[in-house]
Each structure stands twice: as structure tokens, then as C-alpha cells.
Amino acid sequence: MRDVYVAGAAMTRFAKQPERNLKSLVQEAVSDAVEEAGVELRELDAAYFGNAVAGSLTGQEMVAGQVCLRPLGIERIPVINVENACASSSTAFHLGWQAVASGLHEVVLVVGAEKMTHPDKSRAFEAIGRAVDVERYPPKGAGDRSPLMDVYAEEARTYMEASGASVHDFAAVVVKNQLHGSFNPKAQYGARLTVEEVLQSREIVWPLTLLMCSPITDGAAAAVLVSEKHAPRVGGRVRVAASVIRSGVDPAHDSWIKAPSLAATAAYDAAGVGPEDIDCAEVHDAAAPAELILYEQLGFASAFEGAALIRAGHTQLGGRLPVNPSGGLLARGHPVGATGLGQLVEAVQQISGQAGARQVEGASVALTENGGGWLDGDNAAVAVHILIRG
Amino acid sequence: MRDVYVAGAAMTRFAKQPERNLKSLVQEAVSDAVEEAGVELRELDAAYFGNAVAGSLTGQEMVAGQVCLRPLGIERIPVINVENACASSSTAFHLGWQAVASGLHEVVLVVGAEKMTHPDKSRAFEAIGRAVDVERYPPKGAGDRSPLMDVYAEEARTYMEASGASVHDFAAVVVKNQLHGSFNPKAQYGARLTVEEVLQSREIVWPLTLLMCSPITDGAAAAVLVSEKHAPRVGGRVRVAASVIRSGVDPAHDSWIKAPSLAATAAYDAAGVGPEDIDCAEVHDAAAPAELILYEQLGFASAFEGAALIRAGHTQLGGRLPVNPSGGLLARGHPVGATGLGQLVEAVQQISGQAGARQVEGASVALTENGGGWLDGDNAAVAVHILIRG
Numbered sequence: 028m029r030d031v032y033v034a035g036a037a038m039t040r041f042a043k044q045p046e047r048n049l050k051s052l053v054q055e056a057v058s059d060a061v062e063e064a065g066v067e068l069r070e071l072d073a074a075y076f077g078n079a080v081a082g083s084l085t086g087q088e089m090v091a092g093q094v095c096l097r098p099l100g101i102e103r104i105p106v107i108n109v110e111n112a113c114a115s116s117s118t119a120f121h122l123g124w125q126a127v128a129s130g131l132h133e134v135v136l137v138v139g140a141e142k143m144t145h146p147d148k149s150r151a152f153e154a155i156g157r158a159v160d161v162e163r164y165p166p167k168g169a170g171d172r173s174p175l176m177d178v179y180a181e182e183a184r185t186y187m188e189a190s191g192a193s194v195h196d197f198a199a200v201v202v203k204n205q206l207h208g209s210f211n212p213k214a215q216y217g218a219r220l221t222v223e224e225v226l227q228s229r230e231i232v233w234p235l236t237l238l239m240c241s242p243i244t245d246g247a248a249a250a251v252l253v254s255e256k257h258a259p260r261v262g263g264r265v266r267v268a269a270s271v272i273r274s275g276v277d278p279a280h281d282s283w284i285k286a287p288s289l290a291a292t293a294a295y296d297a298a299g300v301g302p303e304d305i306d307c308a309e310v311h312d313a314a315a316p317a318e319l320i321l322y323e324q325l326g327f328a329s330a331f332e333g334a335a336l337i338r339a340g341h342t343q344l345g346g347r348l349p350v351n352p353s354g355g356l357l358a359r360g361h362p363v364g365a366t367g368l369g370q371l372v373e374a375v376q377q378i379s380g381q382a383g384a385r386q387v388e389g390a391s392v393a394l395t396e397n398g399g400g401w402l403d404g405d406n407a408a409v410a411v412h413i414l415i416r417g
Numbered sequence: 418m419r420d421v422y423v424a425g426a427a428m429t430r431f432a433k434q435p436e437r438n439l440k441s442l443v444q445e446a447v448s449d450a451v452e453e454a455g456v457e458l459r460e461l462d463a464a465y466f467g468n469a470v471a472g473s474l475t476g477q478e479m480v481a482g483q484v485c486l487r488p489l490g491i492e493r494i495p496v497i498n499v500e501n502a503c504a505s506s507s508t509a510f511h512l513g514w515q516a517v518a519s520g521l522h523e524v525v526l527v528v529g530a531e532k533m534t535h536p537d538k539s540r541a542f543e544a545i546g547r548a549v550d551v552e553r554y555p556p557k558g559a560g561d562r563s564p565l566m567d568v569y570a571e572e573a574r575t576y577m578e579a580s581g582a583s584v585h586d587f588a589a590v591v592v593k594n595q596l597h598g599s600f601n602p603k604a605q606y607g608a609r610l611t612v613e614e615v616l617q618s619r620e621i622v623w624p625l626t627l628l629m630c631s632p633i634t635d636g637a638a639a640a641v642l643v644s645e646k647h648a649p650r651v652g653g654r655v656r657v658a659a660s661v662i663r664s665g666v667d668p669a670h671d672s673w674i675k676a677p678s679l680a681a682t683a684a685y686d687a688a689g690v691g692p693e694d695i696d697c698a699e700v701h702d703a704a705a706p707a708e709l710i711l712y713e714q715l716g717f718a719s720a721f722e723g724a725a726l727i728r729a730g731h732t733q734l735g736g737r738l739p740v741n742p743s744g745g746l747l748a749r750g751h752p753v754g755a756t757g758l759g760q761l762v763e764a765v766q767q768i769s770g771q772a773g774a775r776q777v778e779g780a781s782v783a784l785t786e787n788g789g790g791w792l793d794g795d796n797a798a799v800a801v802h803i804l805i806r807g
Binding site for chain 1 (some may be wrong): 486491511515
């Protein structure tokens with residue numbers, strides 16, 4: 028298999044953008060990524076399109092990629108629509124990587140896009156709630172929160188008991204990620220908050236307060252992946268050192284092993300690095316407690332030691348391993364089918380020194396972790412990528 | 418890139434099976450394909466899952482593959498959900514082929530599954546109608562036919578005028594495919610009909626009569642793809658000689674070139690064969706006239722000479738190039754997200770001499786063509802595969 032490089036990566040602002048449709052979001056992200064890559068649209072060999080809730084919210088099932096890319100003049104080439112819930116676009120990135128690594132294609136486009144704002148907000152929550160086995164957990168009608176927040180809350184309660192982590196630790200994750208978001212012009216939010224402000228925001232489901240939950244977001248991200256022959260040589264190259272997808276684990280077998288851990292272990296093997304080599308990471312903080320658990324699943328901390336990292340400031344910008352320098356899902360926003368590629372855009376910008384006020388100094392190895400769906404107590408899909416400069 | 422082989426391929430009966438759910442259909446097809454391949458479930462490196470309308474009909478969006486495969490004990494490995502309308506499972510097959518060809522995986526599972534029967538039949542038609550740009554063509558509510566039949570009818574009318582083909586020719590396609598279906602125990606239908614009976618069946622939209630339209634069907638198909646190392650040596654091997662996907666063409670550019678033609682040309686190049694080398698073919702006869710047009714798009718006949726093939730009996734079993742020996746979509750049935758893989762199962766059975774009463778004698782090269790969705794006067798996705806024995 029060949030080395031694969033990211034030649035261009037771009038995203039729209041992640042924000043509530045009720046006036047825009049999916050096509051408009053895709054057009055902006057794709058145009059910017061293709062321009063950065065310095066390729067012509069006619070050089071694209073294939074496109075992999077990740078989306079999660081357009082079917083539920085607008086009825087656009089099955090051919091959303093073709094529908095959104097045709098207005099740009101993208102035709103003829105294979106367009107492949109991918110779904111893996113909140114991990115849809117990192118899964119699309121994986122397929123694009125595979126296509127270039129195999130030698131099948133030279134230049135491919137990867138897109139993640141989501142339009143979530145809807146005049147009836149409960150429709151967005153209901154759509155997200157379909158990322159489970161709907162025969163066992165039928166989608167609820169009108170709701171005031173994503174059903175997955177109940178899952179995250181239960182996970183948080185179990186984790187608190189096992190680890191001694193407190194709501195203050197969860198709030199500290201929010202404070203950090205909102206601070207990071209304030210340095211990111213593409214982020215939905217970003218603010219200087221205190222732990223107390225986070226704890227005093229409206230309770231969604233204990234122990235989660237509103238500010239501990241990722242928001243409803245519209246946005247798109249795109250990347251152009253190329254073989255070495257087409258990789259730009261100016262300004263350093265970004266190599267995809269590992270691209271791993273794992274579905275979850277039946278807890279009857281190994282209750283202590285979860286999909287993010289499986290995926291990370293395989294990714295470290297593939298990249299020939301370990302957690303100690305990671306300079307910055309974007310992880311799936313759909314709810315704040317998940318970030319602490321992910322520190323452990325990804326090998327950044329020992330079991331039940333996740334909270335120690337946030338307490339010591341190690342995962343804050345300026346610390347030894349900044350996590351979610353973009354602001355993460357909590358502050359950058361969470362347009363579900365675009366989130367994974369948004370993380371990868373951040374990783375590319377960090378290791379190519381383009382991250383502006385939130386630049387992790389000297390970053391050359393970045394990890395992203397993107398989880399999707401829920402099945403039998405674990406993510407239905409997890410993607411872990413490792414990008415390395417050079 | 419490495420050679421890729423089909424080690425096992427199986428399908429449920431394609432039929433109206435109102436009592437079964439998607440999981441049940443998947444379980445049967447996967448179990449049979451894995452058994453034929455002689456592999457253990459734990460040897461699977463990844464799964465690619467094609468489905469088109471579960472989101473619309475049952476609400477099962479985003480993680481249908483994980484939900485259907487977990488009951489079989491398939492976990493941990495990457496499970497990737499793919500949509501490309503009626504070409505969803507041939508697209509999944511393409512991704513599985515790519516994964517083995519690249520050297521990334523050794524043994525992969527490909528699945529196509531669809532549960533279309535619904536207490537309210539109009540819901541199934543409405544779901545299929547989402548395989549277009551729904552902003553431009555909003556899904557209609559209650560309908561008595563798939564909106565795509567209007568597209569096929571318009572295409573048929575244009576073709577009649579240009580080629581001189583008649584409704585008798587379209588009916589002859591039905592007579593042939595129903596005859597073929599009568600030899601296929603997995604087919605939904607199959608009958609010895611006359612041209613007159615086809616023409617006298619209820620008009621759906623002129624020139625299409627009911628028997629010229631593919632039915633609503635439930636079914637699943639599965640295949641196990643492997644590298645040479647794992648390919649069975651007994652009974653001949655089935656090699657994937659070409660796997661090509663194309664999205665459609667903007668008619669403003671080349672109105673005479675359509676996606677099936679683009680895909681077939683690339684597939685012949687990849688396989689090193691021409692249309693004259695094909696021993697049998699499965700093509701996307703969602704409506705009967707489409708089969709004649711496809712004869713031309715795939716190079717089996719010159720432009721506007723498609724009808725000559727059916728008139729001469731060349732594409733009937735016993736003719737020089739049997740097309741749709743399975744019965745095609747018209748008689749074998751059309752569970753949209755399973756159809757492409759159903760075609761590939763037939764191709765495998767034909768070139769490995771397992772096709773029973775519908776066996777094409779000495780078949781060693783088979784082509785499948787599977788179209789999906791509609792955009793700007795062309796398929797939004799087309800997959801062409803060429804399988805070769807040995």
C-alpha cells in the first residue's frame with residue numbers, strides 16, 4: 028500500500044446557519060479544499076461523501092453526494108455515499124485513503140456535510156436518535172434533547188463512581204474547550220467560562236448541564252487526498268499514517284475493551300507511534316465526560332486517571348498534550364456527518380502550522396478520534412486517524 | 418493492486434416476505450455466503466453494507482449494518498454503511514474489492530439488504546422516489562407507483578422514437594426474463610407468458626404495463642471477497658476482473674454518453690476483455706425498455722439496435738449472450754439495496770457452473786450492470802463488474 032497525503036483540507040464555519048442548505052455548505056468546503064490542494068475539479072478520480080441525518084430531516088436519502096456535488100460540476104467519477112452516524116465523514120476519509128493507498132486512484136475528494144437546524148428542533152434530536160437499533164429503541168417523537176445524551180449521562184455516572192471524577196472535572200473540560208473555541212474563527216462557540224458557570228447552566232440529564240452537551244450545528248468539511256506524486260512539497264506534507272475503523276464490542280465478551288481503544292491500538296501499530304508521540308488530538312467530546320474517558324481509551328492516561336490530566340492542565344493549549352484545540356464538538360460544534368472531517372481539518376492545520384491563535388507549537392503528529400452511533404453499550408463505529416508531518 | 422476472488426456468494430429468496438425483518442434476511446444471506454466461502458466469522462476483516470430505504474421505511478438510518486450484523490456475532494471489525502440508491506450493494510462490493518485489492522484486508526464481507534414490503538405500499542414507492550434531488554423533486558405522498566417509473570417511461574418513449582423499438586419489443590424482454598425467472602428457485606416471479614399477456618396487463622404509465630415494471634421485493638445477498646491466498650482452489654475460482662463505479666453525466670456536456678456506457682468502457686479496459694467476450698450478463702431492467710437501451714450502452718448492440726437482439730433471441734437462455742438469466746429485476750425481483758449483489762451472486766453461480774436449470778453452458782466471463790438514482794437525465798450511480806472464472 029502506498030503513502031497517502033492530505034493536499035488540501037477546509038471547512039465552513041460550524042454554526043447554526045438556518046438560511047443555508049446542504050448544497051451551499053458543501054460547495055464552500057469543497058471549493059476551498061480543492062483550491063488549497065492546487066488541483067482542478069477534473070483531476071478528481073472519486074468522491075466519498077459522509078452524511079448522517081439529511082435523510083431524516085429533508086428526505087434526501089441515497090444520493091446526497093451526487094446531488095450536492097453536481098452543482099460544482101463534479102460528475103462521471105464514482106461518488107460514494109457513506110453513513111456511520113457521527114463517524115460518517117471520518118469513514119468517508121478512510122475509504123478515500125484506501126482508494127489512494129491501493130493505487131486505484133491518484134486524487135480523491137472526501138466530504139462531510141450536515142444541515143441540522145430545522146424549524147422544529149425536536150426533529151433534529153429525533154434524527155440523531157436513529158443512530159441505534161431502532162427496533163429495540165424506537166425513535167421518540169418530540170424531545171428536548173438528543174436521546175444519546177441519556178447514554179452519555181449514564182456513561183458519566185458509571186465513570187464517576189469508578190474513577191472518582193466529579194462534575195467539576197466535566198465542567199473543566201467545557202471551560203478548556205470553550206477557551207480553545209474562542210481562538211477558532213470557524214467554531215460555533217468559544218468563551219471564557221468558569222467551572223461554576225458551566226455547572227449552573229440548565230441541567231439536561233444529571234450530571235450533564237447544557238454547556239456539557241455538544242450543540243446542533245450546520246457545517247461541511249472537505250479534504251483532497253493524493254498519492255506521493257501529487258503531494259505538495261512546499262510547506263511540509265501531511266501524511267495519513269493510520270486510518271482505522273472499528274465497530275463496537277459486545278460487552279458479553281470483553282466489557283473493559285471499547286471500540287475507541289481497539290481502534291487506537293491498531294492505529295498506533297499502523298503509524299509506528301505511541302500515545303506518548305501525539306502532539307495534539309481531536310476527540311469526540313459529544314458530551315464533556317466522554318473526553319475524560321477517551322483520554323484513557325486512547326492511552327493518554329491510565330484507567331480512571333483521565334481527570335488527572337484535565338486537573339493538571341496537560342490537555343489545555345500550552346500543556347503537554349492539547350486535546351481539542353479546535354474547541355471540540357462542545358465549542359467548535361457538532362454537525363454530525365461533518366464532525367469527523369472537521370477534526371481532520373484541524374489536525375491538518377495544526378501539523379502544517381496553520382492553526383493561528385490556537386497553534387500547538389511544533390506539532391507534527393496529530394490524532395483524531397470520532398465515534399458514531401450506539402449499540403450494546405459501545406460506539407457502533409469509531410474512526411481513529413493519525414496524521415504526521417513530512 | 419492484487420487480484421480479488423469471490424470465495425462465497427449467496428442470497429435469500431427475493432420475494433414479498435412481510436413476516437421477516439432486515440436482520441432475518443441479512444442473517445440468512447450472510448450465513449450461507451460465509452459457509453460457502455469456508456471461512457469463520459472471526460476471519461472477517463471488514464464488512465461493507467449496502468441498503469437504500471430502511472431509513473425511509475423503518476427509521477433505521479446510519480448504522481443499519483452494525484445493527485443487522487451484530488446478532489450474528491460480527492463485531493469489532495470495520496462496518497461501513499453505503500448508499501447509492503438501487504446501486505447500493507454493488508457499491509458495497511466495489512469497496513470490498515478495493516479493500517482486498519489494496520492489501521489492507523484479506524477476507525471481507527459484502528452485504529446488500531432491503532425490506533420493502535410495508536403495510537402501506539405507497540410508503541415503499543415514496544421511499545424509492547427519494548433517489549433524486551429531493552429539493553427539486555420533493556417526494557410525493559401516497560402514490561400507486563414508483564416515481565422512477567415515470568422516468569423510465571419517458572426514456573422509453575424517447576427511445577421508441579429514435580430507434581423504432583416497439584412495445585412488442587419491451588414485452589418480449591418481459592417474456593424472456595419471466596421465462597428465466599421460472600428456472601430460478603430464488604426468484605420472486607417466473608412464468609411462461611406471451612407478448613400479448615404482457616401488453617394486456619394494467620397500464621402503469623405509457624408505454625409501461627404492470628408486467629414491464631420491476632416489483633416491490635424483500636431480500637438480501639452477501640459475498641465473501643478474498644485475496645488469492647484465501648481463494649478456494651476446488652471447483653474453479655471466481656476473479657473480480659473489473660469493478661467500476663460512475664456517477665452520471667451532465668447532458669449539457671455529452672448528451673449521447675450515459676453512465677452505464679462510461680462504466681462499461683472502463684470495466685472492459687480493466688478486465689482486458691470486450692463486449693464480445695461476455696458469456697452472460699445481469700443488467701438493470703428496473704423497467705423492461707431499459708434492458709434494450711442497456712444492450713447498446715454496454716456495447717452488446719450498436720446504437721438503436723437493441724431491439725434486434727431480443728427479436729433474434731440472442732439474449733435468451735440458449736442464445737449467444739443470455740442477459741438476465743436470473744430473471745432480472747423484472748422476475749427475480751428488485752429489493753433495491755440488495756439488487757446489485759443479487760446480480761453478482763447470479764454471475765458467480767453462472768461462471769462456477771452452479772446455476773442449475775438456467776445455467777449458461779460454458780460461461781466463464783460474466784458482466785453485471787446496476788444503476789441507481791436519477792440526476793439530470795442519467796443514473797446518479799452505475800456499477801459495472803466483470804467476473805472471470807480461473
